[in-house]
Amino acid sequence: MRRxxxxxxxxxxxxxxxxxxxxxxxxxxxxxxxxxxxAWGACTDPTLVAGNAECGTLEVPLDYADSDGRKITLxxxxxxHTVPDSQYxxxxxxxxxxxxxxxxxxxxxxxxxxxxAGAAYDWVGFARRGLAPSVPxxxxxxxxxxxxxxxxxxxxxxxxxxxxxxxxxxAQACETESQSALLDHxxxxxxxxxxxxxxxxxxxxxxxxxxxxxxxxxxxxxxxLHPQRIRRMxxxxxxxxxxxxxxxxxxxxxxPLERNLGIWFDWLAAHDDVYHxxxxxxxxxxxxxxxxxxxxxxxxxxxxxxxxxIDLFLTAPYFQATWPILGSAFSGWVGDxxxxxxxxxxxxxxxxxxxxxxxxxxxEVCTDAPWPSxxxxxxADSEAAxxxxxxxxxxxxxxxxxxxxxxxxxxxxxxxxxxxxxGALLLDETLDGATPFEGSLEVRARxxxxxxxxxxxxxxxxxxxxxxxxxxxxxxxxxTTGELPTRTRxxxxxxxxxxxxxxxxxx
Numbered sequence: 426m427r428r429x430x431x432x433x434x435x436x437x438x439x440x441x442x443x444x445x446x447x448x449x450x451x452x453x454x455x456x457x458x459x460x461x462x463x464a465w466g467a468c469t470d471p472t473l474v475a476g477n478a479e480c481g482t483l484e485v486p487l488d489y490a491d492s493d494g495r496k497i498t499l500x501x502x503x504x505x506h507t508v509p510d511s512q513y514x515x516x517x518x519x520x521x522x523x524x525x526x527x528x529x530x531x532x533x534x535x536x537x538x539x540x541x542a543g544a545a546y547d548w549v550g551f552a553r554r555g556l557a558p559s560v561p562x563x564x565x566x567x568x569x570x571x572x573x574x575x576x577x578x579x580x581x582x583x584x585x586x587x588x589x590x591x592x593x594x595x596a597q598a599c600e601t602e603s604q605s606a607l608l609d610h611x612x613x614x615x616x617x618x619x620x621x622x623x624x625x626x627x628x629x630x631x632x633x634x635x636x637x638x639x640x641x642x643x644x645x646x647x648x649x650l651h652p653q654r655i656r657r658m659x660x661x662x663x664x665x666x667x668x669x670x671x672x673x674x675x676x677x678x679x680x681p682l683e684r685n686l687g688i689w690f691d692w693l694a695a696h697d698d699v700y701h702x703x704x705x706x707x708x709x710x711x712x713x714x715x716x717x718x719x720x721x722x723x724x725x726x727x728x729x730x731x732x733x734x735i736d737l738f739l740t741a742p743y744f745q746a747t748w749p750i751l752g753s754a755f756s757g758w759v760g761d762x763x764x765x766x767x768x769x770x771x772x773x774x775x776x777x778x779x780x781x782x783x784x785x786x787x788x789e790v791c792t793d794a795p796w797p798s799x800x801x802x803x804x805a806d807s808e809a810a811x812x813x814x815x816x817x818x819x820x821x822x823x824x825x826x827x828x829x830x831x832x833x834x835x836x837x838x839x840x841x842x843x844x845x846x847x848g849a850l851l852l853d854e855t856l857d858g859a860t861p862f863e864g865s866l867e868v869r870a871r872x873x874x875x876x877x878x879x880x881x882x883x884x885x886x887x888x889x890x891x892x893x894x895x896x897x898x899x900x901x902x903x904x905t906t907g908e909l910p911t912r913t914r915x916x917x918x919x920x921x922x923x924x925x926x927x928x929x930x931x932x
């Protein structure tokens with residue numbers, strides 16, 4: 426699950442179409458009441474202002490079972506279509522991706538689609554409940570991701586106990602009087618109900634869903650509970666609905682992320698003339714291991730120890746676009762002792778001093794499904810995973826460990842069923858570490874009218890549009906015409922797009 430707390434992960438989108446007949450939702454769905462019209466006005470976020478967006482708010486029930494009770498406020502943004510009204514396709518609503526905290530600024534991504542496909546839509550986004558600038562915004566320990574933490578891999582019983590106490594303390598810190606009620610209503614089903622409220626407030630009745638990474642699970646749940654609301658659906662980097670969240674958010678990721686770290690080492694070795702970290706994967710790995718070991722006694726900039734180093738540089742296994750800047754930071758520390766750059770990147774990527782994204786993420790995944798409470802189970806599973814993934818496992822374990830003692834009661838996951846959805850375009854890179862490719866194969870099986878496009882050898886997680894021209898062309902064509910690649914028999918992709926060229930080295 427870990428370390429995408431900065432705005433690195435892309436968002437999740439809903440395409441809202443013309444009005445259709447009202448829908449009787451599944452019995453398990455929370456039914457959103459009639460929503461008021463959103464009052465749009467000027468934005469204050471600089472990136473939204475630069476994108477010519479407008480902003481607004483919408484009150485929704487804290488508890489959809491008590492629609493007349495307490496309300497919370499969602500913050501929304503919108504970028505209007507620029508084509509003639511005769512070519513207008515509807516509204517794209519950015520449904521939030523919990524992993525990266527995206528949603529509110531995601532309408533900016535419409536401009537990244539080729540052939541002006543995005544220009545045919547209004548693009549609308551919202552910050553999901555608990556995430557600023559929606560109100561209230563969760564916070565538990567703002568400096569939780571700070572320096573001088575216990576070593577991720579326990580070398581002693583004391584190290585293990587330190588992390589058990591630290592993660593339990595974080596969970597307890599979230600249970601304030603002012604936040605406890607919200608924590609009880611942070612499940613994916615609540616987010617899906619919020620999507621319904623936004624849809625109703627926009628005055629449309631049918632939607633097409635565009636989702637990324639953890640947001641694909643939100644989309645899967647929404648489509649299951651409201652299948653007749655779906656017009657078109659694009660799901661990029663799919664969460665396996667069988668595995669939420671103890672496995673999907675942690676142990677299923679460890680070995681794939683470790684593999685992708687090695688792929689980054691290959692790239693660094695291929696550009697040894699630039700980075701000087703080693704001419705082979707083995708040599709780069711040796712430099713890495715020596716660096717991490719040395720940081721335990723001599724932190725970079727006096728503050729960046731092994732934990733912080735791993736937190737920062739394990740962004741590379743998620744997104745190839747980060748390879749050059751992280752390669753320069755790695756090389757700068759090893760060759761020139763430049764710890765200031767490493768510290769700056771850590772503070773930025775981990776949003777040091779602001780735990781809102783992390784708190785809101787845990788509030789959702791910790792309550793979608795039960796987590797084991799026995800620390801012995803966590804230890805055994807971590808030790809087993811660390812055999813294949815010694816770098817990635819323990820930090821991921823402790824990242825998720827507040828769920829072991831989370832105060833709000835966990836629910837029962839929705840049984841994802843896309844059999845009543847008329848079509849879906851699924852996307853995934855086959856070496857995706859955060860949401861392994863098996864998840865996309867499982868979602869394809871559960872959505873029998875879907876087609877899956879794969880990118881063999883690609884590692885990126887939820888990076889469309891803009892990361893692959895072939896994939897982007899198919900997205901644009903589907904959103905424009907509704908036509909999908911021909912679905913074939915078997916459990917595999919229906920179409921392959923070649924991986925994008927690897928990034929050029931910095932400098």
